[in-house]
Amino acid sequence: MEPVLPVSIVLGVAGGALSVIVTLGRKFETIDQRQQAHVHLMEKRMDTIELRLAQDYVDKTDLQNILERLDARIDRMDYKLDQILIGYNKMPPPSV
Known part of the structure; x- marks a missing residue:
């Protein structure tokens, strides 16, 4: 069983x-x-x-582009200042 x-x-x-x-x-x-x-x-x-x-x-390539543009602007400003100073020195103030 x-x-x-x-x-x-x-x-x-x-x-x-x-x-x-x-x-x-x-x-x-x-x-x-x-x-x-x-x-x-x-x-x-x-x-x-x-x-x-x-x-x-900023991405490195974007930064390089920004710096190049900034450098170009600074160069243009430097050139303009040089032109102003060259034109200014042509007529020196009278000596006293």
Whole structure:
């Protein structure tokens, strides 16, 4: 004669196993939600840093272009001042 497990024990074990699986699933879901929230926060912070870098810093090629234009303007101003001073020195003030 084989031992027969009562149906109540089988249902109890199956229900317990099912509740463990559901509880673990919810726990992992909570952990996953916290992880996703953390990833979202980190992405937001990285976007903020990228935006601040884009606002505060200039690309090297753009800076080179700006410096070349500034140098050209300073050279033109220097030339104009030289022309003014050359024209001014042609008629020195009378000596007293």
